[in-house]
Amino acid sequence: MTCEKAYNQALGYLSRSPKTILQMKQYLTGKGYDQAIIEQVIGRLLSYSFLDDDAFTRQFIDSRVRSKPKSIFALKYELKQKGIPAELAQKHLLSYNDEDLALKAIQPKIKSWRQLEESARKKKVMNYLRYRGFDYSVCQVIWERVLMES
Secondary structure: OOHHHHHHHHHHHHHHOOOOHHHHHHHHHHOOOOHHHHHHHHHHHHHOOOOOHHHHHHHHHHHHHHHOOOOHHHHHHHHHHOOOOHHHHHHHHOOOOHHHHHHHHHHHHHHHHOOOOHHHHHHHHHHHHHHOOOOHHHHHHHHHHHHHHO
16 A cells, blocks of 8 residues: 555544544554554644644634533543644643533533423532542532522
């Protein structure tokens, strides 16, 4: 298999969404390319800035915070699964805190839960936030805010 064919397949893979270096290596390995070709393709993609873990991290976090807010812990875990080093993830997550993210996560749901009795609403809020990686203390703080607002 040639380097050019691998490069074209890599471009096709990138055309769907941005990828990390690790994701690209895994993809090309899965396609049966040997390490030498993979390294050449990765180098070429990096030289054209088609692969950029720093930009990927920034975009990924912004997208998650906008559409599916999760805890900082959960975001770090997702980024780790995609091959982003912990230091890079931490650098981009410094401007966020769990309470703000939890409030943002709960906003779309809170109106539909208002008619529930307090114990059922608390259970919904707590489970919803815990499922998104927020620790119990953050869930408690958000629950207190929800109570004050209703």
